[in-house]
Amino acid sequence: MTDKPGNNDDWRDDTVSRAYGELKKAEPSADLDRKILAEAHRAVATEDKTVVRVHRWRKWSVPAALAATVVFAVPLVVRVFDNVDAPGQVPAIATTQTAETRDEPVPAAPAAGRIDANALMDPDTPPAGNGFAASPPPAEKTGESEALRYLASVPVAAAPVAGEGEDRDGIATYSRLNRLADEGPAPVEETMGISELRRFKPTAASREETATTEAPADAPVPATAAQLPEAPDSLKRESLAMEPGFEEIVVTGSRVSPEAELIEIARLHQRGRVRQARRQLGEFLVLHPGYELPDYFPLDAGDAIYPTDASGQRIVPEADDWLRGIAAMVERGDSDGARMQLAEFLERYPDHPLPDDFPLRRQDASIER
């Protein structure tokens, strides 16, 4: 680029430029020249391999990434479809859909997905509009639920059943329960529910209920008091005999620990047999009043459906056991639950004295349930 000379070009001066031109003699030292030229040669000598390597990588980076994606993604998709088609392998979504048509319809949650426990205290009085009467037959009877057979046979961490709303930790709950089941102190036969281990003596109401619920056709006939001596030694008889019409609870087979019973209940819940699980929880709480349910247990004590006698009266624990359970609730800090339990206790045992060392007084009983 040149700047044309003009009238206002005093920014250039030929005299000065000529004088300065004679001063243009300084040069860098020869040593400095050698250093720079050596660096230039060295850079050229080592550059090609590095540059080519980078360019090759950049050139092939995108195709390589796409190829890697295909290599990893295609087998994964194929495997997923293989699992779906394989016998006994049911995807989680199929489990959920099947469970929604299970034998135990879930009442509509009043709020935040929770079931109104008080409304469920009487199993014979279904909440209005919850479709109890229209519930389909159990899947075990129809044999149509592949998902449940799969879940019953394999203790897997399955997704919680949609619509239940009682699951606390979802998959983690069942995983922990299954792990506990594996480590549990007393093994439970996989195909036997807890009702098969402990069964109420049939009454008119219970017989009718049994006929319409989950009890298998070949279930052991409940033992009566007269039959008990014929049973093996391992049979243990426990009589509640608290209400007229109710005779006894017979525990058959090996006595299982409370933890194992809860695991079995949780498995029922996992398989979608929610109502049965709640009933079994009621039985469990009759035998273990005030038992602290684990945090990961999918049901609350308020979800329990307690057993009833022939007259429809709720069966409750024995007085002393119940009081011990209430005391245990106070001890672990569940004072509200303890007061409600005490109110129920006093309703059923109004004349029963409270022990001197009992942590609650009669006036502490709360009628709010």
Add this chain to the structure above:
Amino acid sequence: MHTPASMTMATFITLPIERMGSNNTFQNENCGSTPYPSAILPPMAAEQSDQDLMLRYRDGDAAAFEELYARHKGPLYRYLMRQCGHPANAEEIFQEVWIRVIRSRERYKPLAKFSTLLYQIARNCFIDQVRRQGRSAIDAAAAVEPDTLLAGDDPERAASLGESGRRLTAAIAALPHDQREAFLLKEEGGFALAEIADITGTGRETVKSRLRYAMRKLREALEEENHD
């Protein structure tokens, strides 16, 4: 690959003024991006040769760099010498400038005059040194002996300089930094006003004004010698 045809086309491209920091620029590693001059580059054979040499060196021809270095080493060295005022500092910056040229050769594209880029790198490196050493780096140019500015470390060359050379050298060293910079870019780099404006990041009229003041002072210094 850049063919001569593409190089010719590139020389007529109007280059952007703003600084460019992308990979396709001739980027200084530590001094920031190099701006392209906002000028239509003339198809001068010498400049094309500079670019051609740099392209050849980019492609691995070390001999091209030797030729390129031989063309620009003197003017660049003197520019730095008179900017820094001390041979040691000038040599340090001089070496750093060429090292940056060597290391950034892979990103070189013939979009601007090589000399413009070279002096831009040199200016940035000088600014870096000023930041490191403070104002003393600029003041050193005025404090240095004229013989050193004239001849560097060569005593015989310094002895051969006349009194006019010493006066002019002293007057150059006494110029304000901006005026001295504009003067040296014009005389050593051979740049026009617009190119100096691009290198220094100022306006063309500002450069002209600086040069006008510089020339007036240097002319007065030479006239004083004649009066004496």
